[in-house]
Amino acid sequence: MSAPMLTLRRCCQRSALLLVARRQWSSSSAAPASLLSRCLLFFAQRYYDVEMVLSWKSKLERDQLRKKNLYYGYTERFYGPDIATAFYILSLRGGFRFVGQTEWFRTNSKGKFNWDFLNHKDTPVEEVDMSNTIINYTGLSNLERQRHLRTLKLQGCPEVDDWFLAGLHRFQDSLEELDISHCPRITAGGLAALRNLRGLKRLNVSSLPRISTPGLVIILLEEMLPQCQITADGYDFESSEERVETGR
């Protein structure tokens, strides 16, 4: 495939990703949709075939997401769970660091990665950076065997939601740092699930759009996890205080 086609494809994927993210967490107060999507919606309400095409399109997107996040059982059978985890992380364009190593294994902008990680068999993974990837709850099963996982960065992941946070209880003994800032699907109910991570030392919950009362939630989180240092930027605390004043 030529380079322009590749960039076009990646562009479409990223825009599809953003569309998914926007559709999922923004309700009617979102920015107005583009002309194309409004036209499609108009026709979909009047013609069955357009409705079918749109439902196929969304089903295709969901299937792609599911296929990317499948359990890498085949890899695990031949190379062991740690290599399977490493391969999964690299396939999703994330990065990781093995226990005892200092260098990070990452993909470049074209999605290509170095196969040197195959040399480190049976070395568990210590730090994982899956920011801006499409990891979801089923994909978390690929990281399940990592009992030495200390850092997990999930900044800006559109598919990380409350159920994903509830699934992090598997790492309750080892996890020390968690970064879930800018994830558009996390709500206060999911943050309550972080109570299982008793060993957590650093937590980043900046700019979570679906938290309506960030000040209160941050205080409750600090009470719930006393040993943890919580970073919460990107919230407009002053304007919410003003609203309280005028409401009285």
Add this chain to the structure above:
Amino acid sequence: MCAWRRLHGSVRTLRGSLLRGCLSSTAATRRQPGRCGGLTLCQRLSTGGALRNDFFKDLEDQLAAMRKKAADALPGSSWMPFEINPNLPPETADIVIVGGGVVGWSIAYWLKQKERLPRGMRVLVVERDPSYSRASTVLSVGGIRQQFSLPENIYLSLASADFMRNINEHLSVMNEDPVDLQFNHSGYLFLASEEVAHIMEENYNTQRLAGAKVSLLSPQRVKENFPWINTEGVALASYGLENEGWFDPWSLLNAFRRKAISLGAIQCFGEVTDFKYTTHIRTTADEEQLETRRIKSVKVQMPNSMEYQPVECAIVVNAAGAYSGKLAEMLGIGRGPQDSIYGLPVPVEPRKRYVYVVHCPDGPGLDCPLLIDYSGVYFRREGLGGNYISGISPEEAEEPDTSNLEVDHQFFEDKVWPKLAHRVPAFEKLKVTSAWAGFYDYNTFDQNGIIGIHPLISNMYFATGFSGHGLQHSPAVGRAVAELILDGGFKTLNLKRMSFSRIFAQEPMLEQNIV
């Protein structure tokens, strides 16, 4: 320009005079000078006197009425020479689901989901309470847990949690907001005393075997994790790590309803008051006469009205919750001689349970689970403002009256508060802000659900008697009943043990819960 305006103005006044024949107005309008006093003309235009006159408005109205009459006369319109009530259900339906709670709508959704031909089956859901003010679904505390002792219940809860995790894949409708259940993943914490600790350990093993993520905690660990609990008398605690918590039942009900209606299910508000059935008498191998009934039509009465509509149907699903027993009585179940199977009623009756909302400023924070004590009292956090929801199951002998939904506040003072304050010392200072009561569809036989066909009625399926667990099992139960109806047997979960046969054999399937 002025000349044109003058001409326009004079034409209009002429028309006005023609229609209304009012000399005074024409005299008035003609009196205006016909020079480039276009300004005065415009001013008179804007005060709206004669000029944007009624002729055009009337003309528009009459044209619209004519268009409507023409459209009604053409074939394909729904005009009828006599008025009929648009709220009546259709005259025929394939499957009638009696009961529009979360179980009923879940069954409707799964039936529509599994039908192989689009709009190939007419599913009608009949609900008698349009405002859902007395429905058990919306009055529920809304918790979901996997900590049961029967494997069937654990599997049902696990499957329902899986459904809720992927709820937008199942229940999203195009161009509508995604479903938000407001699920709080806070888990359930069961506390056991010395006598029942061994039961809790057995249950823990069953739960882990079935795939539930539960952990056992010693009293010291409980005190470390939840310092606001008074662990006196606690020998063991069982804590759900995942897939447990509480959510908003109204959102789930509406999500099921919206998706089922978008797939073609029909909703009807009315009460089922009667059945028409045919009787079929067969001789068994032991030379006994067995009389079975087959429902031919269901009489649906409109709310607050004498109007009714008999709906001919092939299959009836009884998802009427607390009133399932009463519905089955209309078919004669339970009215026969006492020692035969005709005399055995469907053992589901309403039981009233109170729920109290309390406010305590120093109570547990974000990590507060749904705590169930071995004395039977339970509470959970509601929102982030220091409010909690609490209640207790009353003793068998002290069941409250089920004719209304009035709340007994003395019950809180006598039964709930002492145990609550004993378990959580911070709750000694609390204030009851609100309370409500709701009905359990209580299965008096063994407090577990009944799913399946009644042996005496060939085409009535039951999905009732869940005794407080209906909401958390509803997605999986809906799927099971749809499989029973459309595929002839259970395909994903084997719930054969939850059928009527255990009631006829008098073998209760009891939950070995510590509560």
